[in-house]
Amino acid sequence: xxxxxxxxxxxxxxxxxxxxxxxxxxxxxxxxxxxxxxxxxxxxxxxxxxxxxxxxxxxxxxxxxxxxxxxxxxxxxxxxxxxxxxxxxxxxxxxxxxxxxxxxxxxxxxxx
Amino acid sequence: xxxxxxxxxxxxxxxxxxxxxxxxxxxxxxxxxxxxxxxxxxxxxxxxxxxxxxxxxxxxxxxxxxxxxxxxxxxxxxxxxxxxxxxxxxxxxxxxxxxxxxxxxxxxxxxxxx
Numbered sequence: 097x098x099x100x101x102x103x104x105x106x107x108x109x110x111x112x113x114x115x116x117x118x119x120x121x122x123x124x125x126x127x128x129x130x131x132x133x134x135x136x137x138x139x140x141x142x143x144x145x146x147x148x149x150x151x152x153x154x155x156x157x158x159x160x161x162x163x164x165x166x167x168x169x170x171x172x173x174x175x176x177x178x179x180x181x182x183x184x185x186x187x188x189x190x191x192x193x194x195x196x197x198x199x200x201x202x203x204x205x206x207x208x
Numbered sequence: 209x210x211x212x213x214x215x216x217x218x219x220x221x222x223x224x225x226x227x228x229x230x231x232x233x234x235x236x237x238x239x240x241x242x243x244x245x246x247x248x249x250x251x252x253x254x255x256x257x258x259x260x261x262x263x264x265x266x267x268x269x270x271x272x273x274x275x276x277x278x279x280x281x282x283x284x285x286x287x288x289x290x291x292x293x294x295x296x297x298x299x300x301x302x303x304x305x306x307x308x309x310x311x312x313x314x315x316x317x318x319x320x321x322x
Contacts, residue, residue: 100250127309128309130309130310137315138315138316139212139299139301139313139314139315139316140251140299140311140313141313142310142311142312145309145310183250183251185250185309187308187309194239194241194256194258194263194264194308195241195253195256195264195266195267196251196253196308196309196311197253198250198251198252199250200248200249200250201250
């Protein structure tokens with residue numbers, strides 16, 4: 097069964113304190129892995145797509161990496177506005193599987 | 209050029225009642241998805257439309273849940289005989305075909321069943 101596990105559940109960082117969020121996945125075949133950001137009371141907002149092991153994507157203070165079993169979201173020198181829940185999702189390779197399987201997210205709080 | 213919109217933003221109903229939740233996707237997005245999100249959980253897939261047809265409804269929990277998209281744009285999620293366990297935020301998302309992982313989500317409808 098396809099499964100996505102994110103850790104830690106919650107993370108508190110001082111402004112400027114870099115860290116990483118983990119997403120471990122089990123899927124019969126991976127079409128893609130996706131990172132989303134969700135602010136309270138809003139829908140998730142797309143951040144990155146990763147397709148193959150070794151791939152990296154960057155956007156401002158965020159960098160996403162992918163291996164065959166997990167993905168990391170690295171946050172460099174975070175700011176309070178980076179506070180949000182970060183969701184990881186996988187899209188299985190099987191034909192017709194267009195839906196995403198989401199993890200439960202990591203709730204990030206950046207303290208000024 | 210607006211994003212995905214959902215109405216109502218909040219819906220409170222009584223156990224056993226029927227509810228309809230509406231989603232307006234981004235213009236030109238042929239793919240449309242419904243998800244359900246409970247507190248502290250990630251979104252859980254319900255149903256996927258490609259155009260007017262439901263291409264994958266494997267996530268619908270039971271036959272009380274039904275969704276339509278008659279003209280390939282607006283979609284309505286319908287829940288019959290609501291139960292307290294149906295309380296959640298119902299999210300709609302849309303995407304371009306071929307970019308199904310890059311989904312644009314609406315703000316959701318918070319459904320509370322008393």
